[in-house]
Amino acid sequence: MTDPVKTIGETLVDGLKARDVSCVFGIPGVHTVELYRGLAASGIRHVTPRHEQGAGFMADGYARVSGKPGVAFVITGPGLTNTLTPMAQARADSVPMLVVSGANAQSSLGKGMGHLHELPDQHALAQTVALTSQHVAKAEELEPALNKAFSPFSSGRPGPTHIQIPLDVAGSAATGLSAPKVTEAPPVEVALVQQAARLLAAAKHPVILAGGGAKRAGEALRALAERLDAPVVQTANARGLMYQHPLGVPASPSLKAVRSLIEGADVVLALGSEFGPTDYDMYATGEWPQMQQLIRVDICDQQLDRHAAALPIRAEAAGFAAELLAALPAECAGSGGEARATETRAAAFEEIGADYRGQVALLGAMREAMPGSLMVGDSTQPIYAGNLFYDHDRPGGWFNAATGYGALGYAIPAAIGAAIAAPNRPVICIVGDGGAQFSLPEVMTAVDENLSITFVIWNNQGYREIATSMEDVGVAVIGCDPTPPSFAATARSFGIPHVSVTTDPADVATAIAKNLGQGPRIVEVTAPGFTPAEE
Template sequence: MNCARLLIQQLESYGVDTAFGIPGVHTIELYRALGQSRLAHHTPRHEQGAGFMADGYARANGKPAACFIVTGPGMTNIATAMGQALADSVPMLVISSANHRPTLGRGQGRLHEMPHQSETLAGVSRLSHSLNDPAALPEVLARAFAVFQSARPGPVHIEIPLDIIDAPAPTEPTRPARVFPPAPAPAALALAGNWLGNAERPLVMLGGGSAAYPEAARALVEQLDAPTFTTINAKGVLGREHPLDLGATMSLPAARCLAAGADVVLALGTEIGETDYELDAEGDFHLDGKLIRVDIDAEQLGRNQAADLAIQADAGETLRGLAERLPASAARDGAERAATVRRRLALAEDPELAPYAPLFTTLNEALPDAILVGDSTGPVYAGNFLASMPAPRRWFNAATGFGTLGYGLPAALGAALAQPDLPVVALVGDGGLQFVLGELGTARDLGRPVAVIIWNNNGYEEIRRYMSLSEVPHLGVDLTAPDFPSLALSYGCRHAHVGSPASLHAALGRLDEADSPLLIEVDAAAWAASL
């Protein structure tokens, strides 16, 4: 038994079944152990892709995957993906190598030498640890999974020096502990229940922390008869077209007016941050009523909006505890209040959103159960307002938070591995896709019929638009897109060119005709002309 074998055995005992990575000379021993395990391994074309795939995998099924990454450049490559996962509280276990301990910090020009690698990655991790004793590995992994299971999740990085990877290790793996997240204090539940029970105009704000508890969330908001905002990472928690669900519209005037008029607000598992609540960045989102904040992260309870009652606890335990302390039901005209806001918002008629509304109508008709994974691109920005999903974990993207480009395709591949029985669609722009073109090869290797909808407007259209609004010349935003039919052919993928909702619907109908990715290129100009 050496450290590498112990690592793989421990991961299996924690239920990890999937790993992503690109082998290197510094990780050979890890791959020797991996080849003798039950873990499925998938190779991206870039370490950033490994991180995005692990991100999409975890968002789609709630389970962390492992990434095996080589020292130095492998770690700087995956750092962007770790930053995205950190911003959105996505669990991810990154295992890297490091140079031999006697050489660390000496600047001798060793292969992949990176001074202070663990410290560098600490900025995009919940925990970054350098393992110096194989016997300590079970303890370090226990800390990692405690973060995943009972705290605000995010990436955990463990680096293992080359002389430790192959060193002798304890022959008996440690049994993982059962870890439960913190429960709400009874006194806090009683006070929150009293406020909510006596409220006349309650409002609920659900964030990504509620995604694992759709039944409890739906039961509580119906019990309260309260209009509910669901953030981008909570989309689908209440189901499709729920009468109380106002979606991620918190930054729009009619929704802000409703929020300001609420007498009691319950915010569960949400940062109440800029990219959900203040997209205009004017800082005027405010709540005049009593604010009850529930978050698994104690520090988050004090950020962005001051709470009248702050509860550090798991969202699910809190939802169930509150339901027991509230009357069976209360009529507060919640659905009517929500409907009034929707009429005032008139999202499908908004000039900036209207061109994309037929896109989501078509996706809903053609693939009603699909997981939609987005990059930073116009359709995804619009979909954050327009899309309505049947369940949580069906809509996620990189258009907010860390906001990286290149996320959509590899994250969609991770989602396809996590939920093989559901159709998966990547929504990308021609600009963002060019960050990760190589991952089309990964897509073909996987042999899954993932749809990649490419919104082709020959460049960075969102930045062009901002430049126009700011009277800045269009510099650096007009790009030459690849010849997508030839590109698809070269990677063994299928291709369809569409310019209208009808042609898109027809193309999506061919998704399952073969076990290969389907690139659907949408001519943005033709689309607009067809409406």
């Protein structure tokens, strides 16, 4: 008896499993039924968000923590357009994500006949955001589409990719798939490693800039910094790499104190940093740290072309750091690194101001109350403060959407993805009352999945940071006071615990550390001058 012929939808699922996909985030629809045919029997976990945007942000959080691509299944038309915002955030932050969508029947595409979920050109729309978007029109196109979608995840700067399968194609007979092709980044030229080693070994005041691309280079980075006696400035996505290390500078290079450190260096080594304005010029002054000699290491050759460097090197940061360490002499010329780092930390902390120093104290209390946690954030005051200055206790454990694309509504679903990727890690989601209202229903996904996430809602009853920005430039404040719900009543409707506390770090730490049982919970932190809504 011969095995039954599989459909393209079933074979797609086989192809995902062969590429080590173990979780899919998605909402089934009539245009993706055939994509789900083989999913239940595959062993791949399916997580159902409340909105396709939630699916994309969950895939993002999952990818950042697991190191594997996050995968989302979405329907034709609105499913895809709802996912474009998470795809844009993933592209800005180099997060590996695959979005698989349906598409209308082939005979209807581009004809404007008013079919359900119809777009003028869905494929072209996805191409504006995705690194690559593949349209599968027949069985033999599925395997090349999978290979092309997964290639950027292992060979270059990752980001979102997309595959669309028309509804009249997904259920048709498929051909078998070959073993997945793994595309590797080209090896680093030995001559470039040696050249970088010579420059750095002779540097008297070197500085290292670590970006998100270096977040898996922790051990090699620390050893490299110690060999060179070089302070390490960590952008927001690199926090945790040098926790409490005397050479660590967990502060934004937008701060004057940090810029002064960088400009005083005779050689700067940048590892996996995009040099994005939201890290290096968040105050939009148009100024840029002036560097005497820059060695820039990045996996993306296009990135290397965007900023002039004395020595641009295309390489993956962790591997390059290890090779560079091996090429350096046992004794290098650098000196005074710890003193420079100490001075910069103190000046940067003073520079952020009293309000933000209070926010940083709050973050530190959360970290101490729940050590080793994943802190996932949205655009809200504690996150802004932390991106300017905060030292987290594990690499990759501090990430948020307040840099890069800056999408509100990110934190709640991204925290869910993070919790699924690391079920034994505590997760703290930090979100403002305004941002929470973008994606509050997604908390029910955490309830469904029984995830131990502490949702910390910073409640100042509106968009306080925006209101302040309007006031600073003499614009009448309007539209910044959306009324929040009663989060206590909301938590009760979700069937989860709720605790209300002041901004006192000790109170917040007590609430975070309190054992409220398995599953999600809400800790509402009420900003000074505001009172939480009654139940």
